Amino acid sequence: MAKIYTRRSARIAQTVALFTAALLLSGAAQANEALAQKNNCLACHAVALKLVGPAYKDVAAKYAGQADAQALVMENIRNGSAGKWGDLPMPPQPKLSDADLKKLTIWVLSAK
Numbered sequence: 001m002a003k004i005y006t007r008r009s010a011r012i013a014q015t016v017a018l019f020t021a022a023l024l025l026s027g028a029a030q031a032n033e034a035l036a037q038k039n040n041c042l043a044c045h046a047v048a049l050k051l052v053g054p055a056y057k058d059v060a061a062k063y064a065g066q067a068d069a070q071a072l073v074m075e076n077i078r079n080g081s082a083g084k085w086g087d088l089p090m091p092p093q094p095k096l097s098d099a100d101l102k103k104l105t106i107w108v109l110s111a112k
């Protein structure tokens with residue numbers, strides 16, 4: 001009896017831990033999405049759809065496994081980019097703070 005009870009509470013504790021982790025993760029994703037919104041990125045981009053610019057999940061797929069991806073993509077966001085995804089260029093983003101640029105880059109490269 002006691003054994004069953006213990007096993008059940010362990011399972012409940014595990015479920016609560018998983019749920020908390022999921023909530024924390026979705027909170028972080030929402031914060032990043034709000035940051036992208038605030039910096040106008042979502043006027044031209046979406047995570048899963050190509051709009052004016054490439055879908056972020058396609059960007060993540062393109063650079064997956066590339067060791068210098070983060071530095072490269074940070075540079076391309078900061079200075080703008082042309083000719084990699086189509087005919088339209090991306091304008092440079094001089095007003096983006098270094099901290100926000102890094103957060104957005106990590107978020108884009110983890111998009112699925």
Ligand code: HEC
Pocket residue numbers: 036039040041042043044045052053054059072073076077081082083084085086087088089090091093096104105108
């Ligand atoms: C005016 C529209 C526009 C805005 C605003 C914009 N982008 Fe883009 N973005 C584009 C286009 C177009 C491309 C494709 C450029 C190319 O073909 O090289 C692109 C490319 C990218 C890429 C891929 C770069 C690479 O190295 O392959 C990333 C990452 C990206 N944008 C992130 C962002 C982020 C983050 C913001 C907000 C700070 C943003 N973009 C704002 C239009 C935009």
